[in-house]
Amino acid sequence: MPPRQVNIAVIGTGGVGTAFISQLETLSKRLASAPSPTSLNLVLLARSTKMLFNDFTPLSFTNWTSTLSSSTTPTPSPSDLASLLSKSKDPIILVDNTSSQELADTYPLILQKGIHIATASKKAFSARTTWNAIQSASANNGHTGGGYIYHESSVGAGLPILTTIHDLVDTGDRVTKIEGVFSGTMSFLFNSFQPVPGAGTGVPFSAAVREAKEKGYTEPDPRDDLNGLDVARKLTILARLVGVDVESPTSFEVQSLIPKELESAGSADEFLARLPEYDGKMKAYETTAKAMGGVVRYVGKIDVAKGEVRCLLEIFKVDHPIAALKGSDNIVSIYTERYGANPLIIQGAGAGAEVTAMGVTADVLRILRALH
Amino acid sequence: MPPRQVNIAVIGTGGVGTAFISQLETLSKRLASAPSPTSLNLVLLARSTKMLFNDFTPLSFTNWTSTLSSSTTPTPSPSDLASLLSKSKDPIILVDNTSSQELADTYPLILQKGIHIATASKKAFSARTTWNAIQSASANNGHTGGGYIYHESSVGAGLPILTTIHDLVDTGDRVTKIEGVFSGTMSFLFNSFQPVPGAGTGVPFSAAVREAKEKGYTEPDPRDDLNGLDVARKLTILARLVGVDVESPTSFEVQSLIPKELESAGSADEFLARLPEYDGKMKAYETTAKAMGGVVRYVGKIDVAKGEVRCLLEIFKVDHPIAALKGSDNIVSIYTERYGANPLIIQGAGAGAEVTAMGVTADVLRILRALH
Numbered sequence A, B: 001m002p003p004r005q006v007n008i009a010v011i012g013t014g015g016v017g018t019a020f021i022s023q024l025e026t027l028s029k030r031l032a033s034a035p036s037p038t039s040l041n042l043v044l045l046a047r048s049t050k051m052l053f054n055d056f057t058p059l060s061f062t063n064w065t066s067t068l069s070s071s072t073t074p075t076p077s078p079s080d081l082a083s084l085l086s087k088s089k090d091p092i093i094l095v096d097n098t099s100s101q102e103l104a105d106t107y108p109l110i111l112q113k114g115i116h117i118a119t120a121s122k123k124a125f126s127a128r129t130t131w132n133a134i135q136s137a138s139a140n141n142g143h144t145g146g147g148y149i150y151h152e153s154s155v156g157a158g159l160p161i162l163t164t165i166h167d168l169v170d171t172g173d174r175v176t177k178i179e180g181v182f183s184g185t186m187s188f189l190f191n192s193f194q195p196v197p198g199a200g201t202g203v204p205f206s207a208a209v210r211e212a213k214e215k216g217y218t219e220p221d222p223r224d225d226l227n228g229l230d231v232a233r234k235l236t237i238l239a240r241l242v243g244v245d246v247e248s249p250t251s252f253e254v255q256s257l258i259p260k261e262l263e264s265a266g267s268a269d270e271f272l273a274r275l276p277e278y279d280g281k282m283k284a285y286e287t288t289a290k291a292m293g294g295v296v297r298y299v300g301k302i303d304v305a306k307g308e309v310r311c312l313l314e315i316f317k318v319d320h321p322i323a324a325l326k327g328s329d330n331i332v333s334i335y336t337e338r339y340g341a342n343p344l345i346i347q348g349a350g351a352g353a354e355v356t357a358m359g360v361t362a363d364v365l366r367i368l369r370a371l372h
Helices: A013-033 A063-071 A078-085 A101-105 A107-112 A130-137 A161-170 A184-192 A207-212 A229-241 A268-291 A351-372 B015-032 B064-069 B080-085 B101-105 B107-111 B129-135 B161-170 B185-195 B207-212 B227-239 B268-291 B351-371
Strands: A004-011 A040-047 A050-054 A092-096 A117-121 A173-179 A294-303 A307-316 A331-338 A344-349 B004-011 B039-044 B052-053 B092-096 B118-121 B175-181 B296-304 B308-317 B329-336 B344-349
Touching: A004 A013, A004 A050, A004 A078, A004 A307, A013 A040, A040 A078, A050 A063, A063 A294, A078 A092, A078 A101, A078 B344, A092 B296, A101 A107, A101 A130, A107 A117, A107 A130, A107 B004, A117 A351, A117 B039, A161 A173, A161 A331, A161 A344, A161 B351, A184 A207, A184 A331, A184 B161, A207 A268, A229 A307, A229 B080, A268 A294, A268 A307, A268 B161, A351 B015, A351 B161, A351 B351, B004 B015, B004 B080, B004 B129, B015 B039, B015 B101, B015 B351, B039 B080, B052 B064, B080 B092, B080 B101, B080 B107, B092 B351, B107 B118, B107 B129, B118 B351, B161 B329, B185 B296, B207 B268, B207 B329, B227 B296, B227 B308, B268 B296, B268 B308
Parallel strands: A004 A040, A004 A092, A092 A117, B004 B039, B004 B092, B092 B118
Antiparallel strands: A040 A050, A173 A294, A173 A331, A294 A307, A331 A344, A344 B344, B039 B052, B175 B296, B175 B329, B296 B308, B329 B344
């Protein structure tokens, strides 16, 4: 029997994209020599301005960086890309390693054309209308002719969070509550600001932010982390999976850690220069937490019965799993009817190119299994 | 399009079996009304001596307990069962909710006949020869004509341990070390014997054993937990998944908590009556642990580079996730190349009929997706 052919189109060649391409190369070698072989053909490789595509002829993994750099073919618009990929004779998977809102908005159209999607992007899952359009178009929900879509890395990178919640819900369990630390940046900041006893001395909040930025743990402008929106986007995805129909990441309570006065205080550097003036407010949280025998952490919470989603600072006793989190790890506690008082807990690195790409590669495998 | 038909044969109607049948009923209703509907037909229901089977006509979920009790059809031998099920015109999944060694030994034959298997049993995965025969016969490894086999609940009940390790390995990560508490019974015993500071007062080890037995957390003879073999069987499964080729659960170091003198000391009651004589030895572990600022726990460990698998008592600092475990929860820390120094951690209830059945139901869903 000749190997089955599956085409892969990769958009985005940043850190996650580059790690994914490397994992894809390893995977394609393994699947080519499996008892029932599959040829995973990289047929399109694109970054924002240019792409490699040769009428579905497989591209070489060797020197793809320089080959792509010297390409003169412009990357088409997302809808033109959808038309192009829909001409594939073999099943085709679009791997979106960008954070492009325009590409994400095109997912429903892409799925309708029978193209499958694996992505680490959160962008498609924020607005309720796009979410609903994706649900209506995707083969995941049994829509004939639609493509499959998986996005494990959109929450907690490669940690098996979405897969696990799907398994719980699909087998008939009811999730009652989710709480956790969903941002590697927030995790690092608060572990530096107020470590648990025995794990070192804390630093002023502004110093923690500065250190996180220097280590590359924040967005170029740290306010894009401190406003809580990244956490809110992840909670929006989780909330919908467990049946809480939120409108958007800005439709519920999200505590911003940016002092009001600094919200539009010019550049990131100006912001960082003035942040120490506001250390006193964060210090007060620390003092209160300490008096209660705990530490303060930035968490996301979903209360399913109340239909309530919140991102906020909370105090946790030092023996609570959320307090004990290390480095820039994420943690998610999933409370369900079957698991009762003690939640199912998943924790580990929630950011980083390799583990994020891993979630995407696992999504590709899930699509391959579904296509079997 | 008429719904696709998939047949289900359920063996075992104990606690897990009963919970599974209830989950299957819910699942079959949901899939029957999905956009691309599937009819999940319960076509065979068996306990050790009798069964319900009517030439692949779907059985009713209503009153199955009494209908089965009044059946006069004897349950066939595992190999006759395999022949019977292989006559199914539609794809068929055998769900093994027993701990029958004979049935487990028949898995390779069952898979060769194209019958799929979902099971919570550990019995098939202990001996290297059976394991290898299963790998050679199963569709999981691409063997054309073979059935799929999934057994998530064989380790940590419904916790997503095997699925996660498969995703790690399949995407090209390398597991370097696994450690954790893999027995709800051991977890309960040591949380009673030496709780972390602030979580109550410890009791003598014999009293912890007695309480665990009274609460139904142990096997009828607690020695079947205390000998460490249950943990060893789970580690055998995990070791093989990460490339450590162990011979069997008795081929590596397994620390037994049964005093030598009591190994064959008559009945379970006689054993329990004499166990307090040996509390001093366990007390010494406690004292040592306390002096080191830690607690003693019974753990399983796999060191992949050394090819070493061990089950033993170890001391953990009180802020270690293994020390902080509650009740009868399980915890597994998976160290990999990609995750680096901070492991991926999964914890939660590792025993109980509902969560064990949930893992089996999720396995059925995995098979259904693969058959799509």
